[in-house]
Every structure is written in C-alpha cells, then in structure tokens.
Amino acid sequence: MKIIVIGCTHAGTATVTQMAKLYPDADITVYERNDNVSFLSCGIALHVGGVVNNAEQLFYSNPEQLKRLGINTKMRHDVLSINTDRKTVRVRNLVTRETNIDTYDKLVVTTGSWPIIPQMEGIGLDNILLCKNYAHAQTIIQKAESARKIVVVGAGYIGIELVEAFEQLGKQVTLIDNTPRVLFKYLDEPFTDLVETELKTRGVELALGQCVTAFTGENNQVHKVTTTAGQYEADLVILCIGFRPNTALLQDQVEMLPNGAILVDEYMRTSCPDVYAAGDSCAIRFNPTGKHAYIPLATNAVRMGTLVARNLIKPTIKYLGTQGTSGIKIFDYNIASTGMTEQAALDAGMNVKEITINDDYRPDFMPTHEKALLKVVYEEESGRIVGAQVLSKADLTQSINTLSVCIQNNMTMDELGFVDFFFQPHYNKPWNLLNQAGLQAYSTVG
Structure with a gap:
C-alpha cells in the first residue's frame, strides 16, 4: 500500500x-x-x-x-x-x-x-506581519525589539495573547477588531467586559467595532493604520484576523x-x-x-x-464531533469556553436560555477564595446544554472540559444538577458550580 x-x-x-x-x-x-x-x-x-x-x-x-x-x-x-x-x-x-x-x-x-490577508492599500509594507508558523515567530520577536507602538489586528485568542505579551514587554499596544467586543467568538458580554477592563487598566488601547481600511508609511515601513473610525500610529502591525x-x-x-x-x-x-x-x-x-x-x-x-x-483500511472508529472547546490565560484570568455562546445560539435562530453563576468557588471559611463567573447556555424546550464559559483568577478551566463532555453526550440541565461531583473545601463547595447551574435551571423550569 x-x-x-x-x-x-x-x-x-x-x-x-x-x-x-x-x-x-x-x-x-x-x-x-x-x-x-x-x-x-x-x-x-x-x-x-x-x-x-x-x-x-x-x-x-x-x-x-x-x-x-x-x-x-x-x-x-x-x-x-x-x-x-x-x-x-x-x-x-x-x-x-x-x-x-x-x-x-x-x-x-x-x-x-x-492567515487571512486583506487586500488593501499598504498591505505589503515590510513591518506588517503574520502570526502562524516558526518563521513568523522569529520575525515578530526580531522586529518587536525596536518597535515602540504595536498594533494588533484581530481580537481572537492569538491577537489577545500577543497583546498581553507586548504589554508585558513595555510596548504601547493598540488592539483593533471589527466586532464590538474582544473574544467575541468565544465569550459573552459579562466575560469580555472583565477582559476589556483588565486590558484598559494595563494601558492597552481598544479600537473595537471598526475595520482597517489602509496602512500608510514611508521607506516601506508602516507608520499609520487607518480604520473606519480613525487612525493609529504603529511601528509594527501583526495581523491576526483569522484563517x-x-x-x-x-x-x-x-x-x-x-x-x-x-x-x-x-x-x-x-x-x-x-x-x-x-x-x-x-x-x-x-x-x-x-x-x-x-x-x-x-x-x-x-x-x-x-x-x-x-x-485508512476500513471504517473502524468514528469521530465524535467537536464542541470547539478552548481555553486562554489573560493576565490573572483563567478562561475557557465550549460550544456556543448565547449570542451565537441566538444568531443561529436557536431558542435558548442561560444560567449565570457569580460566586466564590470554594467556602468562605477557607483562608482565600476567588470569584468564579460561570455561564451555561441551553435549549429552552429540551434543556439540552449547547455551550458554557468560565472565568476566574482560580484555575477552574477543567470544568469546561466536563461541560464539553456533557454537550457531546446531549446532557440536559436537570441532569447536570445532580451529576456526582466530589466536595473538598480546598477545591469547591458541597454544591459544585456546575451543579448549581443545573439546579437553578431546573428550578426555573419547575
């Protein structure tokens, strides 16, 4: 063969x-x-x-x-x-x-x-870079050393991670995206509000809800990025628009x-x-x-x-499909999501409801505890779980892996309320955050 x-x-x-x-x-x-x-x-x-x-x-x-x-x-x-x-x-x-x-x-x-490369004025200037492979990584590091003002175009995972890296290197960073919020594909508004506040607090300029229309400069070097809402100075531009x-x-x-x-x-x-x-x-x-x-x-x-x-020789093992499960760490926040955001589900014409939990992830009697923001999106009629998001300074991202399995297995919110999760004060409460979400949805239906 x-x-x-x-x-x-x-x-x-x-x-x-x-x-x-x-x-x-x-x-x-x-x-x-x-x-x-x-x-x-x-x-x-x-x-x-x-x-x-x-x-x-x-x-x-x-x-x-x-x-x-x-x-x-x-x-x-x-x-x-x-x-x-x-x-x-x-x-x-x-x-x-x-x-x-x-x-x-x-x-x-x-x-x-x-990477998607938009065809527009100035796109070929020398210091407009892509971010995909090993060669790109080396070029970004080399050119970033002398750059003072860096513009990142695209507020998805790659763009946000680069913004964080550049900010920590002491660069003046502008983030441009045509959507109204950062991480729009992965998170709903309560989550992106927290991320945006953190970015602004650290001096990152957010230019959201606007499209890049041109790059201008001289001596083959970009100096300005023009959008539908204004102009931004740049010594270096990284394109993270998508693939x-x-x-x-x-x-x-x-x-x-x-x-x-x-x-x-x-x-x-x-x-x-x-x-x-x-x-x-x-x-x-x-x-x-x-x-x-x-x-x-x-x-x-x-x-x-x-x-x-x-x-390859004969059909043996079926692919189970995907929930698009992913995670990211932005400054002190641990974030993960799976399935559909509420916005994505509504845009797809689905009839969904959501439960949002904003609570300490472990008992108050513990010496330290952090807030956790959890959202679960589900079909109103069936209760079938279709998406979830979590954000906390504590690392609770594995809960999204659990909810990914729930979506893959077509589980409902009332089932989620009574799943057997362990309790140990170092890690959670007697009613796990996921149980709480299921119970709240169950009581709403009841």
Whole structure:
C-alpha cells in the first residue's frame, strides 16, 4: 500500500506517526513545503513574551524522528496539483526546482490553514506581519525589539495573547477588531467586559467595532493604520484576523464548504474514494448544532489525524464531533469556553436560555477564595446544554472540559444538577458550580 500525506503540522504528524505503527509494511511518503514539522503556533505569544525562551521547545516532532519511523520524509517539497482520477500528485522540490509525478493508493490531505490577508492599500509594507508558523515567530520577536507602538489586528485568542505579551514587554499596544467586543467568538458580554477592563487598566488601547481600511508609511515601513473610525500610529502591525483552509489542491474534486473547508464524514473520508483529510483543512461536525463547521484547533487536528490512520483500511472508529472547546490565560484570568455562546445560539435562530453563576468557588471559611463567573447556555424546550464559559483568577478551566463532555453526550440541565461531583473545601463547595447551574435551571423550569 502506497500512502501520500500532504502537509505535516498537527494533523499530518499525528497521521504519519500512527500509520507507521499500524502499517509497518506500507510505503508512506509525506510532502512538506517547510523545513520543519509539528510547530505549536499556539505558543508563539509565549515565545514573544519570554515565557518560552527557546522556540525549539514548541516542536514535538522533527523530520529525523519521522525518518526513523520509516517514513519517506520529503521536506521543502511543494505539491503543485492532485489528480484524484489517476491517483497522482505533481511535486516540486523547492531546493532543486525539479518537478516529478508521484502515485498513491491512499491520499491524506493535511494541508492546514493560512492567515487571512486583506487586500488593501499598504498591505505589503515590510513591518506588517503574520502570526502562524516558526518563521513568523522569529520575525515578530526580531522586529518587536525596536518597535515602540504595536498594533494588533484581530481580537481572537492569538491577537489577545500577543497583546498581553507586548504589554508585558513595555510596548504601547493598540488592539483593533471589527466586532464590538474582544473574544467575541468565544465569550459573552459579562466575560469580555472583565477582559476589556483588565486590558484598559494595563494601558492597552481598544479600537473595537471598526475595520482597517489602509496602512500608510514611508521607506516601506508602516507608520499609520487607518480604520473606519480613525487612525493609529504603529511601528509594527501583526495581523491576526483569522484563517482560511489550504484546500485549492482539491478544488472541484471533493465536496467543500463555501469557504473551501473539505467536508469529511465520521471516518475522515472525503467525497472522493481513497482521499482522506484532517485538521485545519476540514469542516467537521459541530455537536451543538449537528452541522458541519470550520473550527481550526490543534486539538481537533491531532484527533482527526489519528482517526485517519485508524480508518485508512476500513471504517473502524468514528469521530465524535467537536464542541470547539478552548481555553486562554489573560493576565490573572483563567478562561475557557465550549460550544456556543448565547449570542451565537441566538444568531443561529436557536431558542435558548442561560444560567449565570457569580460566586466564590470554594467556602468562605477557607483562608482565600476567588470569584468564579460561570455561564451555561441551553435549549429552552429540551434543556439540552449547547455551550458554557468560565472565568476566574482560580484555575477552574477543567470544568469546561466536563461541560464539553456533557454537550457531546446531549446532557440536559436537570441532569447536570445532580451529576456526582466530589466536595473538598480546598477545591469547591458541597454544591459544585456546575451543579448549581443545573439546579437553578431546573428550578426555573419547575
């Protein structure tokens, strides 16, 4: 069996390492256009802020390890086209510039995503940077050393983490986003209000609800960022607007969402026989709605990559779907979310209610205790849980992993009220915060 894998970040690395163990007699070739594999881009802000001093620590595999597993590892090779009818790929060696045709029995597309780059005046100026891979991380650190005023465009996880890192380095930071709140995709207003207050307290300028329209400067260096509401001075601009799937190679050959995300079934199969896909190039089932959605997360990628390997010969293990569960630490706040925010559910036309708990997470008789803000969103008619968020200076983020399981298993709020959670004064109250949310919803229905 001859297997070709295109791309080797999270999904690709998980796929090839598992396939090498499961199919020791297979001929496995991985094509990767970069000179490295498995870079954890979620650690870029930690590297920029000096929490992780050595960027090499952000890799969890390398080409030499893959070669030792018997994988034909082709670094700095760019796949130019795929012919799924003939089962061939055309590949260019980026070092020698030579082009050749390779054949496959099974093809795995783990080409990932790439940052969205808006086409506007000044976008090509030298000190407007992306934040995705190892090279980006090194460039950001190099240019940030001499920058005094830094503009971050995009108030999602990556943008917020970079803002924190730059603020702690003593930079003057402006955060621009076209949504009315930071972390709009992940958190509802009571949570983002606290984050925004913290950012403002630390001197970060928030420019929300406005779109960037142009970048201007001289000597190929940006000096001003123009938006629909004003202008902001900048020595350095980091674009964190979002990501698009890298799927042009399979355009018109497999089924995709309008944004180009490849549709895969529960066994990671595309609509084309013997072609599989995983990671940020894919759309997967979003359990709160039951529909396919584009949710580029490293956790999704490694699960999907592992499942490709398990299901390559025959359907074996189904993908359980995703809740888009994620977490972030911003200054002293530990934050996590899963499923849908209340705003997202309402925008999707769902009839939902919510319960918000704002309480000390453990008994008052303990020498210290912190407030915890917990919100659970659920369908009004059925009580089915569809989303949750937590924020506290205490680390209560694992409660969101618990609620992720609840959503995956279609649990209801009345069931949540009586789940068996332990009590120990160091950690919680006799009625756990999650129990409290379920009980309050139950009493509301009653």
